[in-house]
Amino acid sequence: MKLYLGIVLLLLTAFAKGDDEKAKIILVKRILNDIITERNDLAIEYNLYNIGDGVATDVELADSSFHESDFELISGMTSVKWSRINAGSNVTHAIVVQPLRAGDFNFTSAVVQYVSEKGVDVTFGYSNEIGEQEILSLKEYNRLHASHMMEWGLFALWCMPSIDVPLLLYYLSKRKYSKKVKKN
């Protein structure tokens, strides 16, 4: 096992010593929810792709768009570090937040900083900007998307006397006079 690892490291070093081996990180930010609702979990996914030839080191992702006044952080961290991202590989990070207020919200870019090459200054990159999204209030969400099975069931129950009682009376009368005809 140690011999195998040694050979792999040697090969990597040999390749790494090539010219123009710089890392280049692409950061993609995605909202995983179809509908964003006040006081409901909102999942955000960050994908970092190293499309360069070199290893990216001291990679740091930060997203400061989720202020405490607007969002509550439920799971994950808005600031994450990776020691290295190899060339041609990618990493994913996800957080879960809850919007505290309904209304339109502008989801801005996240920032990534990394060292693309040894001895070079830190490189900064920005993710895509998701833009303005509507955060529905709980009331509006329930109005549009809840199933309301109980409400429909009760409504059907209360409609029944208005329709069934006159129908029953009609059929009783109809049966009475049909029987009289048959009897005669």
Add this chain to the structure above:
Amino acid sequence: MAPKSSNFSKEEELLLQDFGRDLTRKSSLIFYMHAIVVSALPLWLFNRIHQMELTEHAILFAIGTLVSTYLVASAYKNNKFQLKHKVAQKRSDGVAAEINSQMAENDSKKVSKKEKDERILWRKNEVAEAESMQLAVVYSNSVFLILLILLSFFFFKSYSPMINYIISMIGASGITALLSTSSKN
């Protein structure tokens, strides 16, 4: 059109009752009671599904219910008028059989043919009146409720709740009343 006169025979009065659109006070009351119940039922849906508070929209709901009550009651009246003749024709034999059996039981009394025919006509009118009223209520209520659900939860689902209520209630009751005015010969 013949001027109103109180010199109609009993038979003519019965015929007028039979063919006339006018409702008795009792029939009107029954119709308006049914209409107000069926117009108030959607308030539950708008309160629980569209999240419209009853107290906040009390005036709108009151006006909507009253307008709908009037239109649905008109639909009842028109439908009842159209159905009454069909029902009377179908019950003719049954009513005649009922009157004949009643008269056969009271054998001692000799009843003239004219009186027997009058009784049959009166009874036929009574039965047709009751059955046509019941059928009119069933038909109009069904049409109103189906239209209301289609308008409110399919066609105008994305509109604001207040606009949704106005369009659905007026639309459903208006179309129900309009459909009742179509004559099928």
